[in-house]
Amino acid sequence: MKILVPAKRVPDPNSTIKVKPDGSGIVTDGLKWVINPFDEIALEEALRIKEKLSGSEVVLVGIGAKTFSEQLRTGLAMGADRAILVLTEEPLDSLAVARILQKLVTDEKADLVLMGKQAIDADSNQAGQMLADMLGWPQATFASKVELAADQKSLQATREVDGGLEVLSMPLPAVVTADLRLNEPRYASLPGIMKARKKELKEIPLGDLGVDTAPRLKVLKMEAPPKRQGGRKVETVEALVQALHSEAKVI
Amino acid sequence: MGDVLVFAEHVKGKLPKTTRAAIEAGRQAASRIGGACHAVVLGKGIEAVASEVAGYGVKKVFVVENDALEHYVADAYTEALAQVVKDKSIEVLVATSTAVGKDLLPRVAARLGVGMASEVVHFNEDGTLTRPMYAGNVIATVKLEGSPRVVSVRATAFDAAKKDGGGEVEKVAVSLDAAKIKAKFVAFNETKSDRPALTEASIVVSGGRGLKNGENFTTYLEPLCEALGAAMGASRAAVDAGFVPNDLQVGQTGKVVAPTLYIAVGISGAIQHLAGMKDSKTIVAINKDAEAPIFQVADYGLVADLFKVVPELTEEIKKLKH
Numbered sequence: 120m121k122i123l124v125p126a127k128r129v130p131d132p133n134s135t136i137k138v139k140p141d142g143s144g145i146v147t148d149g150l151k152w153v154i155n156p157f158d159e160i161a162l163e164e165a166l167r168i169k170e171k172l173s174g175s176e177v178v179l180v181g182i183g184a185k186t187f188s189e190q191l192r193t194g195l196a197m198g199a200d201r202a203i204l205v206l207t208e209e210p211l212d213s214l215a216v217a218r219i220l221q222k223l224v225t226d227e228k229a230d231l232v233l234m235g236k237q238a239i240d241a242d243s244n245q246a247g248q249m250l251a252d253m254l255g256w257p258q259a260t261f262a263s264k265v266e267l268a269a270d271q272k273s274l275q276a277t278r279e280v281d282g283g284l285e286v287l288s289m290p291l292p293a294v295v296t297a298d299l300r301l302n303e304p305r306y307a308s309l310p311g312i313m314k315a316r317k318k319e320l321k322e323i324p325l326g327d328l329g330v331d332t333a334p335r336l337k338v339l340k341m342e343a344p345p346k347r348q349g350g351r352k353v354e355t356v357e358a359l360v361q362a363l364h365s366e367a368k369v370i
Numbered sequence: 371m372g373d374v375l376v377f378a379e380h381v382k383g384k385l386p387k388t389t390r391a392a393i394e395a396g397r398q399a400a401s402r403i404g405g406a407c408h409a410v411v412l413g414k415g416i417e418a419v420a421s422e423v424a425g426y427g428v429k430k431v432f433v434v435e436n437d438a439l440e441h442y443v444a445d446a447y448t449e450a451l452a453q454v455v456k457d458k459s460i461e462v463l464v465a466t467s468t469a470v471g472k473d474l475l476p477r478v479a480a481r482l483g484v485g486m487a488s489e490v491v492h493f494n495e496d497g498t499l500t501r502p503m504y505a506g507n508v509i510a511t512v513k514l515e516g517s518p519r520v521v522s523v524r525a526t527a528f529d530a531a532k533k534d535g536g537g538e539v540e541k542v543a544v545s546l547d548a549a550k551i552k553a554k555f556v557a558f559n560e561t562k563s564d565r566p567a568l569t570e571a572s573i574v575v576s577g578g579r580g581l582k583n584g585e586n587f588t589t590y591l592e593p594l595c596e597a598l599g600a601a602m603g604a605s606r607a608a609v610d611a612g613f614v615p616n617d618l619q620v621g622q623t624g625k626v627v628a629p630t631l632y633i634a635v636g637i638s639g640a641i642q643h644l645a646g647m648k649d650s651k652t653i654v655a656i657n658k659d660a661e662a663p664i665f666q667v668a669d670y671g672l673v674a675d676l677f678k679v680v681p682e683l684t685e686e687i688k689k690l691k692h
């Protein structure tokens with residue numbers, strides 16, 4: 120089974136994000152960059168499947184600048200077999216990302232795409248669904264559990280939805296997007312880090328793929344959100360209820 | 371010049387608040403483009419729901435009845451919705467970013483060969499859109515090129531549409547090839563609760579890791595929710611630890627709520643949690659750690675042991691109501 124795991128390079132989720140004074144983007148000085156946490160969860164799931172099915176291959180895919188190779192090596196250290204880095208400095212929207220992935224999935228003849236449900240920078244939650252449609256594959260988004268059938272021809276996924284948990288079944292090939300509770304990703308081991316250095320990390324310039332990546336969604340400007348007015352501390356429950364009743368008038 | 375189409379999600383024969391917010395968003399979008407606002411209802415046995423949608427100030431309600439649409443599955447709904455968008459000269463497709471909206475709309479956008487903007491909070495007069503990024507730490511102005519434009523909206527950014535005149539109900543047939551519908555609905559394990567839904571309630575009481583276990587949610591928070599008529603929410607930490615089911619999670623990647631009153635109990639206030647509730651009208655924080663970041667967004671902060679003060683608060687609320 121060949122599993123493709125697309126991953127995005129994002130600022131560490133614990134970073135303090137500040138907007139540049141001219142609104143053209145965020146301040147990147149001093150930011151720590153990581154693999155999008157949801158993509159890391161997807162990678163972990165792919166590795167667990169690989170551990171159960173001999174002869175499987177996990178291919179990590181990144182799209183971005185050369186600096187992304189650092190985070191991709193971490194993915195290789197966790198256990199991915201090889202990585203592909205599509206080189207570009209251009210900002211890409213979800214549609215473009217899906218088109219790039221469609222080309223790679225088709226060329227690689229992947230059986231399963233496992234990716235994060237959303238990137239924590241853009242928070243769009245679109246690429247996986249778009250990719251599934253372009254491929255004509257079924258999708259299982261926000262998956263909290265994935266079970267492959269013994270014959271490897273279908274899977275059952277449990278999804279976190281609004282009122283509880285939904286279970287879907289679908290034939291392979293399919294696109295699965297990972298939610299928070301699918302698993303807890305492993306740390307790269309020292310032997311893993313050593314092995315990663317020798318694993319293949321192929322760089323492909325975006326232009327070589329022949330895909331239309333002109334953005335349809337353009338970010339024109341960024342601003343800081345309105346700051347909430349500071350509140351006050353109350354000393355007792357009585358004071359709280361009084362404030363909520365007479366001051367805020369919410370109860 | 372085209373029109374706006376609102377995907378009207380229905381749950382158990384009813385229109386949730388999130389759908390009425392989508393209708394309101396659709397009306398805002400329609401006024402920007404100078405077109406009409408229509409709605410579409412997909413499913414089986416949906417005549418009554420469609421009539422109800424017609425009462426909310428939309429021009430037409432397209433009703434798509436089909437056995438294959440009885441349970442929501444992405445591939446079937448995508449095909450049906452894309453056909454309606456193409457047949458009815460739709461310029462803007464709108465849905466709320468519920469679990470269904472998030473699963474469905476991007477697939478429809480790809481089917482139509484267009485881009486999409488998620489979690490939009492405002493349709494600007496100049497044709498641009500406003501949406502949060504970076505867990506709500508950035509407010510971005512974006513532009514969607516191409517046609518039609520596919521937009522999911524954040525329910526909390528729009529008031530629920532009010533009853534406003536009678537729209538026309540129009541039956542629309544779509545052709546669905548069963549062989550192309552690959553995903554199958556197996557089961558829905560619904561979280562049973564007497565509490566109102568998080569996305570419907572005007573008061574929310576959320577618990578965090580400070581509650582220490584699931585029983586404490588029942589012992590301490592349930593009575594408070596009961597006294598306030600509130601929905602119950604939770605931080606990611608509480609859900610991860612198994613204290614409460616996943617659909618209670620409030621946050622960047624859980625539910626985004628903006629009730630009149632949000633009470634955070636034993637929640638430290640991580641960036642990702644704040645992203646899901648900082649637009650609430652009044653925020654109360656109860657935490658024994660005076661340095662917890664939650665106090666920075668709270669209008670009223672009570673530094674205290676929640677196990678002592680939450681029962682007291684429940685009693686005081688009950689007294690107030692009598």
